Amino acid sequence: MQQQADPTGRRRTALAAGVLILLAGCTSSRRDDAGSTGPAPGCPSTERAAPDPGRPVIDLDFRLEDDRRTVTGTEAVAFTPDMPVEEVWFRLIPNAPQSAGHELRVDAVRGDDVAGGGYVDADAEPGTPGGLYRVDLRRAVPAGETVDVEVDFTLRLTSERTPAGFDRLGVDDDVTWWASGFPLLTWEPGAGWARDPFVEVSGETTANAVADTTISVSAPEELVVLMSGDQEEPRDEGSGRRVWESHEPVARDVHVAAGEFETAEVEVDGTAVTVGAVPGADSSAEDLADATSDAIRLVAGRFGPFPYPTLTVALVSDGRDGGGEEYSSSILLGGDDFGLVVHEVAHMWFYGMVGNSQFRDPWLDEAFATYAESVADEPHDPEDDLDRGGSVGGSMADFSDQDDYEHRVYGKGAAALWAARDAVGADDFDRAVRCYVETQAWTLSRPEDLARALADLPEALEVLVEAGALDRADLSVGG
Numbered sequence: 018m019q020q021q022a023d024p025t026g027r028r029r030t031a032l033a034a035g036v037l038i039l040l041a042g043c044t045s046s047r048r049d050d051a052g053s054t055g056p057a058p059g060c061p062s063t064e065r066a067a068p069d070p071g072r073p074v075i076d077l078d079f080r081l082e083d084d085r086r087t088v089t090g091t092e093a094v095a096f097t098p099d100m101p102v103e104e105v106w107f108r109l110i111p112n113a114p115q116s117a118g119h120e121l122r123v124d125a126v127r128g129d130d131v132a133g134g135g136y137v138d139a140d141a142e143p144g145t146p147g148g149l150y151r152v153d154l155r156r157a158v159p160a161g162e163t164v165d166v167e168v169d170f171t172l173r174l175t176s177e178r179t180p181a182g183f184d185r186l187g188v189d190d191d192v193t194w195w196a197s198g199f200p201l202l203t204w205e206p207g208a209g210w211a212r213d214p215f216v217e218v219s220g221e222t223t224a225n226a227v228a229d230t231t232i233s234v235s236a237p238e239e240l241v242v243l244m245s246g247d248q249e250e251p252r253d254e255g256s257g258r259r260v261w262e263s264h265e266p267v268a269r270d271v272h273v274a275a276g277e278f279e280t281a282e283v284e285v286d287g288t289a290v291t292v293g294a295v296p297g298a299d300s301s302a303e304d305l306a307d308a309t310s311d312a313i314r315l316v317a318g319r320f321g322p323f324p325y326p327t328l329t330v331a332l333v334s335d336g337r338d339g340g341g342e343e344y345s346s347s348i349l350l351g352g353d354d355f356g357l358v359v360h361e362v363a364h365m366w367f368y369g370m371v372g373n374s375q376f377r378d379p380w381l382d383e384a385f386a387t388y389a390e391s392v393a394d395e396p397h398d399p400e401d402d403l404d405r406g407g408s409v410g411g412s413m414a415d416f417s418d419q420d421d422y423e424h425r426v427y428g429k430g431a432a433a434l435w436a437a438r439d440a441v442g443a444d445d446f447d448r449a450v451r452c453y454v455e456t457q458a459w460t461l462s463r464p465e466d467l468a469r470a471l472a473d474l475p476e477a478l479e480v481l482v483e484a485g486a487l488d489r490a491d492l493s494v495g496g
């Protein structure tokens with residue numbers, strides 16, 4: 018995500034000005050990256066890793082009620098664990114403290130193996146039913162065997178502002194949006210259930226494997242639905258409603274926005290980009306589509322081909338709120354600043370494709386997305402950020418407050434990556450990062466995976482250790 022207040026303290030470029038800067042940036046970026054598009058010499062594979070064929074299969078069926086603030090739904094999960102399980106756990110993001118006012122409830126759970134279930138508080142907002150939902154199974158399910166669970170749920174959205182400011186869930190006059198707005202399967206392959214507590218700091222806290230996900234949304238017919246995945250044309254459902262469907266074979270999480278959007282479509286190097294802007298937004302859908310295209314080309318020039326065949330971008334506020342949230346093959350925007358667009362587009366690589374536990378290692382996606390902003394703009398005095406106290410690494414429970422989190426993870430984290438690149442030269446660093454991206458594609462990566470990709474660049478590793486992003490133990494695993 019990117020917060021409303023600019024975490025790096027950098028002056029933001031307005032969208033129109035950003036496009037101008039881009040003309041110069043594009044050329045230099047290509048020249049800069051001309052020698053660094055291939056993988057590092059020690060890279061074990063030049064090919065992007067394929068997603069796990071045994072990943073979960075999830076069908077999400079949403080209905081936005083006519084009040085436009087109640088979403089009912091059913092989620093069918095076919096889950097094949099890589100370790101034995103006796104329970105299935107879901108994370109209820111709308112019940113987090115920063116989303117206070119919204120509420121997600123589980124109404125029923127079904128399945129041949131399902132014995133029952135119950136909420137677990139996990140430091141959720143008081144008054145909500147809880148932050149986690151545990152489904153008890155009748156038997157221990159061995160690794161490699163599929164368990165089917167079906168969950169009915171109700172999401173109630175408030176139009177009041179939540180502590181998060183621009184939030185992943187919301188209702189306005191002409192738009193309703195819900196991201197992470199359903200019980201989120203919270204399995205980390207190789208590690209098990211991610212049952213991390215919620216925290217007061219506003220940021221993501223999930224660890225989700227990619228899932229083969231199909232989404233269906235029934236909404237009042239006057240609304241346009243924009244969501245994660247490759248969308249089909251809507252079909253009439255009768256009773257003044259339409260049904261919209263989408264498929265994303267590698268979704269960690271999804272967003273849905275239903276609004277009176279103006280839309281624009283553009284093709285960027287094989288990726289179909291769909292952009293929607295609510296009426297009265299500062300940017301037209303067309304301008305935002307152009308900015309998104311520029312951002313995709315710039316980020317792809319540094320980090321390799323765009324991860325998905327489609328990208329959906331929904332600007333759900335007039336643009337003055339700021340802030341944005343990354344989802345799988347989709348972006349939810351509260352603002353239209355070009356730096357923000359680049360940041361969220363970069364998350365398609367760092368979060369979307371190369372995943373991480375956003376609770377345990379928040380810097381792995383946020384520092385990289387902030388670092389990636391430099392493809393469009395020079396970093397602002399990275400030395401200042403690097404000199405800040407505190408380590409870049411740490412879990413979401415380790416930050417004293419919002420400022421501490423943003424300064425260390427976004428500001429100092431990005432500065433450490435810039436400094437590491439400076440220390441060893443752009444070509445070698447970019448090649449090593451490309452190796453990290455391609456080998457860790459569609460997994461949940463860990464700091465030691467990055468350390469392994471940088472193993473031939475000890476000076477870069479030293480910078481990251483110095484900043485507290487990596488620790489020595491990561492290096493020994495990597496070495």
Ligand SMILES: [Zn+2]
Pocket residue numbers: 018019360364382383386
């Ligand atoms: Zn971010």
